[in-house]
Amino acid sequence: MRIMIVTDAWAPQVNGVVRTLDNTIRELKRRGHAVLVISPDLFKTVSCPGYPEIRLALFTKSKIKSLWNHFLPEALHIATEGPLGLAMKRYAERREIPYTTAYHTRFPEYLKSYFNCPLWITYTYLRWFHSKSKNVMVPTPTILRELSARGISELSIWARGVETDVFKPQRLEKNNDTTVFLYVGRISSEKNISAFLKLDLPGEKWVVGDGPLLETYKHEYPDIQFFGAKKKTELVSFYNQADVFVFPSKTDTFGLVMLEAMACGTPVAAYPVASPIDVIHNGESGAMDEDLKQACLLAQEVPRENVRRYAQNWSWKQSTDSFESYLVPFSRA
Known part of the structure; x- marks a missing residue:
């Protein structure tokens, strides 16, 4: 056709x-x-x-x-x-x-x-x-x-x-044992990324992506690591190094980055709103909570092999x- x-x-x-x-x-x-x-x-x-x-x-x-x-x-x-x-x-x-x-x-x-x-x-x-x-x-x-x-x-x-042959678990040596909370996406107001940036979390916060608020947030949050935009193949390493992927958006219709993180075995933390509630299964692929910090802490406990197995259902x-x-x-x- x-x-x-x-x-x-x-x-x-x-x-x-x-x-x-x-x-x-x-x-x-x-x-x-x-x-x-x-x-x-x-x-x-x-x-x-x-x-x-x-x-x-x-x-x-x-x-x-x-x-x-x-x-x-x-x-x-x-x-x-x-x-x-x-x-x-x-x-x-x-x-x-x-x-x-x-x-x-x-x-x-x-x-x-x-x-x-x-x-x-x-x-x-x-x-x-x-x-x-x-x-x-x-x-x-x-x-x-x-x-x-x-x-x-x-x-x-x-x-x-999700391309499970591209986004998949890798054995990577981390520089230290610090917990890494990762955001990947556009750096703009509609993504509600500030809700993630201002959280008091026990570890490092990494941000991958570009957008109109990138320079503003770099100045406001000097302790957070901003890596800029990355190619698809480069994202695999970031997902694998992260302990939790944080998805703070309340306006996305889906959020492919959630599936990409899951396919690498990384559990996702999000608000219980449209898109996460249809993609995340609490305790199986991540955690949702009205308190985003609580969702991040709960997601840490989800076994990575369970997350990867869940992602393989999406093709x-x-x-x-x-x-x-x-x-x-x-x-x-």
């Missing part, structure tokens, strides 16, 4: 949307599907306010038509609700072409955090954007229930996976099985 995937988020961005699509596309191609990604790098772009690394596509109409006619897809998936996703939605609906969509990011909450944009405005837009979708793919049952309560229908669960093959089953094929004629 010839599958067109339209996304406002793509390489060189490093985030959960890009990693999810990249792994899904790789698996689709293994199955013999032809996949074309329509992404901002094919168009003139401007920077996204608050996310300068994200480029927003401009003047898309004529090029979308050209790309469509050249590729002649048999299934269409619109992955994001940004300018490029909007342009493809309009193109498809004018031609009565069926399509699926996905909900990857809590933009209503992020826009409220950054610009104090009322939630009702952005959720009204999301209801309209997804209203003609044949399947709105969401990552967890909790997110499905939340969107359903907001009036979005045709929801299906598209769970995530990109199973994830792609779901994605593939939700697509709505149509005739190229």
Whole structure:
């Protein structure tokens, strides 16, 4: 099948949307599907306010038509609700072409955090954007229930996976016996990383990632080690050196980094909110508590072999099985 995937988020961005699509596309191609990604790098772009690394596509109409006619897809998936996703939605609906969509990011909450944009405005837009979708793919049952309560229908669960052949336990010599609490992700306000940074924990706190608040936090927390952004293969060493992976976000829709840490055998500490409550099993792969410090201390007690075993239940093959089953094929004629 010839599958067109339209996304406002793509390489060189490093985030959960890009990693999810990249792994899904790789698996689709293994199955013999032809996949074309329509992404901002094919168009003139401007920077996204608050996310300068994200480029927003401009003047898309004529090029979308050209790309469509050249590729002649048999299934269409619109992955994001940004300018490029909007342009493809309009193109498809004018031609009565069926399509699926996905909900990857809590933009209503992020826009409220950054610009104090009322939630009702952005959720009204999301209801309209997804209203003609044949399947709105969401990552967890909790997110499905939340969107359903907001009036979005045709929801299906598209769970995530982890590369257990890449993210796996390693024998590493630690410099000392100090407990290491690790955070990996974007250094920004919506990730609630300050909740982790200010904790009084019995050990070292390590932070891997980049973002607009990196320099601010380096200055405010001189005793914390900040390592900057790292490549996927480099992350494996950090996960393996950590005793606990701390996930302080209350707004993520999933959090692939949790699965990556678990696949390396590192238990996860988090708040009992959407995404962690669908990914973490208390006592088996980590710990959740309204008191994040308590979650960190409880997670320390979880055996690493149990965590690794739990992570092996999450595969990109199973994830792609779901994605593939939700697509709505149509005739190229």
